[in-house]
Amino acid sequence: MSSSTPIIELKGVSKRFSKKLDFAGKMLAKLGAPVKDETVHAVDGVDLTVTKGEVVGLVGESGCGKSTLGRMVAGIMPASDGTIRWHGKELAELTGADGRRAKLQTQMIFQDPMSSLNPRLRVADIVGEAPLVHGLTTRREFDGYVDEQLRRAGFDPSLKRRYPHQFSGGQRQRIGIARALAVQPEFIVCDESVAALDVSIQAQILNLFMKLRQDLNLTYLFISHDLGVVEHLSDRVVIMYLGRVVEEAASEEIFARANHPYTQALLSEVPRIDARKKSFAGVKGEIPSPLNPPSGCHFHPRCPHAFDRCKLERPALKTVAPGHRSACHLNDRVA
């Protein structure tokens, strides 16, 4: 289904957030006193390519930088370092019609539809507002256009005069999906889009994403903390740990031959009928603070295989099998 045309290409992308100093901190800094570095390294030197038609799953624990990366990919947050190219053009430099096109063609669907849907607007206006502004529909065609988007998202158009709070979480997520589809995107970033839903509703929404992929030739970056959720959905899986990509491979490859100890630990937490796959130990301890990440391999304090080099050197992502890259010093040891 995927061709090799990259829609989005990230090279060495980082995002840092500087914590604002409180009043006392500002006074101390003015007096020349040393002030603690409070910079959050949310994303740290990430390379990522998503090609047309692909579904890429982006997985990692809470706080590892997935949402921040997703926001940069969607063009709603600038990178601190590195380049983000959209169809070969640098995203940060796109202005005018090109900039608007890039923004419309990449849409983001969030975890909590309630906070991303304007509570004062009726469903019809939530879905139809942006396409009207951008000339994708007209006042005359508005109703038919909105109905088509709602139907695609599995939402009954006869309910479009109601407000978002009158619907369940699953129905609200369908409104969010219809709103995204209404601007005719090619690429959708789903940020924990099913995490807040009951399991049966999750399955319905995941099936809807896959049907839309077929019908509209959509490309997805599917962000989740749950490797199990992305398994059947993704062509390729990218694993993040504390701001860095630690492993990436085709979905079946990750599940059959996970290389990185962190991925192996995540896999052990995915419920399996096949007990052999549960032979890994789970992830021990808490994810360290991105304010002060561990030296070398960020995972070393929690890794059962860590050795001296892991504390000192950042491991590079290296090819361990065709299309399979992993950032672990153990691979150099066994080679």
Ligand SMILES: Nc1ncnc2c1ncn2[C@@H]1O[C@H](COP(=O)(O)OP(=O)(O)OP(=O)(O)O)[C@@H](O)[C@H]1O
């Ligand atoms: N606007 C911001 N200002 C300061 N720090 C931020 C901001 N946004 C994110 N962070 C911090 O960056 C780190 C990565 O956050 P991010 O939300 O990207 O992670 P995540 O993997 O998506 O986790 P979650 O699923 O819990 O949202 C966290 O430590 C978070 O507190």
